[in-house]
Amino acid sequence: MEKIYLIGFMGSGKTTIGRVLAEKLGWQFVDIDDVIEKRKGMSINEIFNNFGEEYFRELENEVLLNFIPFQKVVISVGGGLPVYFNNMELMLETGFTVYLDVSENVLLNRLKNNWESEKRPLVNRNSEESLINLLRDRKKVYEKAHEIIKCNSQTPSQIADQIIKSFLVWKKYH
Numbered sequence: 001m002e003k004i005y006l007i008g009f010m011g012s013g014k015t016t017i018g019r020v021l022a023e024k025l026g027w028q029f030v031d032i033d034d035v036i037e038k039r040k041g042m043s044i045n046e047i048f049n050n051f052g053e054e055y056f057r058e059l060e061n062e063v064l065l066n067f068i069p070f071q072k073v074v075i076s077v078g079g080g081l082p083v084y085f086n087n088m089e090l091m092l093e094t095g096f097t098v099y100l101d102v103s104e105n106v107l108l109n110r111l112k113n114n115w116e117s118e119k120r121p122l123v124n125r126n127s128e129e130s131l132i133n134l135l136r137d138r139k140k141v142y143e144k145a146h147e148i149i150k151c152n153s154q155t156p157s158q159i160a161d162q163i164i165k166s167f168l169v170w171k172k173y174h
């Protein structure tokens with residue numbers, strides 16, 4: 001199986017690290033949120049506002065399923081995707097799944113700057129306290145990943161190197 005999924009909370013660097021990782025491997029990079037926005041011709045914020053979160057979760061699942069047959073691809077998924085449907089199990093069964101673990105403080109600081117607000121309706125709708133609660137709940141699912149990488153003080157390139165190392169070990173057995 002030559003596929004790597006990157007999971008983690010909003011602001012954990014999945015897209016940035018995913019691009020670097022794909023480049024180092026010579027693989028394709030896919031960001032599920034980008035695919036959804038292009039397919040619908042609107043931002044994630046607009047999809048939430050016009051059709052609701054449930055509809056967005058269905059789109060995420062559909063797009064994930066589309067990419068299952070792909071090989072040599074790094075896939076970055078939205079922070080909520082692993083906790084809906086059987087998405088987490090699907091990823092675990094079809095690729096190497098990596099949780100980018102960033103501390104609560106670092107995440108909150110990044111999200112507070114209203115960073116990428118068109119992509120993150122949940123940041124506008126939730127207080128800091130409920131974002132932390134959401135993260136703590138989701139962590140239980142994220143931690144089922146094949147590999148957990150602490151990302152607080154490493155550069156994207158160092159993190160990508162670490163992912164490649166553990167992927168090569170995992171690949172021997174899969």
Ligand code: S3P
Nearest residue numbers: 009010011078079080119120121
């Ligand atoms: C979400 C995270 C976002 C995006 C959507 C919902 C979530 O992706 O999918 O706003 O539920 O955590 P990022 O994790 O890439 O910000």
